[in-house]
Amino acid sequence: MNKVFNSFDEAVSDIPDNSTLMIDGFAGPGGTSQNLIAALRNLGSKNLTIISNTAGLASVIGFGTLPGQTPVDIGVLVENNQVKKVIASFPVSPSPSRPTAFEKAYAKHEVELELVPQGTLAERIRAGGAGIPAFFTPTGVDTRVSEGKEIREFNGKKYVLETALKADFALIRAYQSDRLGNLVYKGTSKNFNSVMVTAATISIVEVDKIVETGAIESALIDTPLLYVDRIVEIKENNER
């Protein structure tokens, strides 16, 4: 069992056209698998469905971007016409005057959008990884996002039925992995990453550092190894 890949290109090489992918990160470059996204851009797979919190914000509005950084995000896949549909909670720039690649493509009807409240998105992904096909949530009742969905009352309050999300591949950034694939995340870069890694058939993880097994204290492991299929270490010259 060897999960360690030597290059990002190799780690994404079998992602075919028409795949569904979960791509991590909250909005900024922190916790975003920028190197795997760049490799997928080079591979050129088309007709992708992307499940992510945003549809690419960091590259346009510098959300959480450090001075001098040029982040890679889902925007590069949209610009390269690889994306058919995005499932997201925060798909466009907060300032309409600075539209993202996704918003431009959406205006031209080149991509589809399924807008999902952020907590519902996280829970749909969690459910996908946990074998729960659907669940009821109070979020979105009496709004557009619950149109056409089953509403049921529990204890006098209305809830909407939401279904689980799964993916063929997840692209994940973590801080460290051991050789077996046990992961730790850094700071607020855990958010969607530690959920998405559980909900894909193949989870591909880029890490700042691969450490020897045992170097991460067992009690501090965020993601146990069974969720992780491929690991690539970010080398110094890969810059992101």
Added chain:
Amino acid sequence: MKDRLNREIIAMRVAKELQDGDVVNLGIGIPSLCSQFIPEGKTVIYHSESGVLNYGPMAEEGFEDQDLINASGQFLAPVDGMSFFSSSDAFAMIRGGHIDVTVLGALQVSKSGDLANWMIPSRGIGNVGGAMDLAVGAKKVIVAMEHNDKNGSSKIVNECSFPLTSKSCVSLIVTDIAVIQVVKSGLQLLECAPGWTKEDVQNETEVELIFEKGIKEFTL
């Protein structure tokens, strides 16, 4: 023209509502300013959808860390006692009733406390983000916003014409001219900005406000 209060003063007035020990989630815009104005002697615990609890001040220039942000994309300083968690945990805290107060911006608030804050219809697309979850999950929803939009129209309306975030969720509205409480029978004016009478506020407001005794000048 009477003076309207600036964004900082609105945030300062909202901060007065926060109680010692409250767990609070602040939205983007005016709400994000509230954390600067917590009175001495009160401890407020901040939560953010980016997966952090008990954050403190923003990071100083030169010490920003891309792995330490709040949901507004601001860089946070590391402080003792802060914790990090997944998005599913962040929203379990929200939906599960563990957040005492959320302060959100708004495009429109209705007479019955309906909130619309995620999409301007003319744009044809918008960001829901965590707003719908916060509006249904937090124990108390405070709206902090300008009273009127750029064209001077009242953002406090009889019925929201913009897509809803959540129905009947708002309990208090703090604007640049008034503090208004949502009560069973409608919207009750509590406070006016300095120099504004209750009639002045009413003139800027689509909804017929309820005037009870004891309307005060904004207190900070």
